[in-house]
Amino acid sequence: MKIKSLSVNIIGLISMLSVISFNLSAKEIVTEGSTTVLPIAQIAAEVFMDKNPGVDISVRGGGSGVGITSFIDGNCDIATASRAMKDTEMQKAVGNGKDPKAFVVAMDGIAVILNPSNSVAGLTKKQLKDIYTGKISDWSKVGAGKGKIVVISRDSASGTFEAFNELALDKQKVRRDALMQASNQAIANIVAKTPQAIGYVGLGYITDSVKAIPINGIIADKKTVLSGKYPLSRPLFMYTNGVPTGLVKDFIDFIMSEDGQKLVEEEGFVGLK
């Protein structure tokens, strides 16, 4: 009885080991980092894996900082980031024998939207910041008729919020009475129905029922975001160790390809082509 169960265990163990060794020999890439880049990495990984059976790409979030730390420690092949690596991170990476190479895979632009009935034709970045941090609460302060500003924001865990908070608010806290919404679509819907509302969404969510306004006189569109002229735009990065080779190169090449950039656009970002 005992011998039998032992032999069963051994067979089980052997088969388990063989599965593990098989996985080691399979092609695998780990990407980790920014929640903003996450949808791009995810959709690109899915399509890439469909095209290349046997390849396994695991995509992890956690935030730009988390991804870069993981990259420095050698726990991921590609670090995704919604900001450039800081000098301290670069030094650490070099100290750990890494040679970070940056690829801009997409541009991220955030449009500020108002209800079409709102007479405000544009805001400065300073006014926008004051509205969102609570210094300005009435439309009359920015050149429109009197009325309380209904400030609408993405919930603070989202990548869009993170980007807006960095680009527009210099990381200051959003006013407490802002309506925190769970999706870009929800923001667009509320702004469309609320005359006194202000909100922000990815470029893909601008429709006729809301009015995207220029910031510092520059309107958000593909051109101004791509050139970086629009104040609420930023590049999204993928970092690899050295000039990529093998599977990592294939994956980066795929994202930069026309097909890959199409996916980028589908996810609401601005493609580079």
Next chain:
Amino acid sequence: MKTRRFKEKIYKWMFAVSSFSALIFLLGIIIILFKEGLPLFNEVSLYDFITGKNWYPTYDPPEFGILPLITATLLVTLGAMFVCIPLGVGSALYLHELAGEKKRAVIKPLIEILASIPSVVYGFFGMVIAAPFFQTFFKLPTGLCALTASIILGIMAIPTVCSLAEDALSYVPKSYKEASYALGANRWQTMIKVVMPAAGSGISTAIILGMSRIAGETMTVLMVAGGAAIITSSFLVPVRPMTATIAAEMGEAAVGSSHYQALFAIGLVLFLITLIFNLIAEIISRKYRLKLGLSV
């Protein structure tokens, strides 16, 4: 003979297992809530968590104060009570005491249909119809506010309150009513002075379970409450109940981060609140059955 007994035993075991499975799920959920939520208190004290006025979970340093979320849940629940108590208890009284068999056969299933409407549909209704209406009616900057959430949640809780209150009314012994009529009381007097007090604790149970349902409702408040984490006693401003916070942020909180733990800790607080509601309801209903001489 032997096989029959054996079969019986198997059936008994099967049903025992299925009834205990609920217990296992409950335990599992409680364990996960504690396991994922408690580590937060290494970083934030329980006192600061409960009484903190700022909910800024993703800033550096983060602030995990859920007082605005708790007050929002309580405010919205209180508001919903004003809708579901009169309508729920009222319809129970009507169905049980006044309506004839025919009316009852129509109205009761209709009320039950209210319970079968998915909460996202209620949320949609609130967003598209109720919120814009209140926005223009009260001249509000936005109709997504505690009032809208309260009214929609109140409507959602009507079936719960109504059917439980009706059960409570049906437990009132017929002899009470007969005695009341015999003393010359009319229908209204009998209903208000005899039936209602006799079923009073059962009706309270119905109300408390309705509250518990309201406090735990998520999708609707996410869609119509507005989502501003502020402490207020006004029904006309946007609020952010606990459930909405968890639902909105869980998807994007990094697993294992303190934000993630804080969301579980909110779940824990919410669980404790509804647990207290349910315990109170249980205690009241037991006492009341004893009072009426019914078996527990």
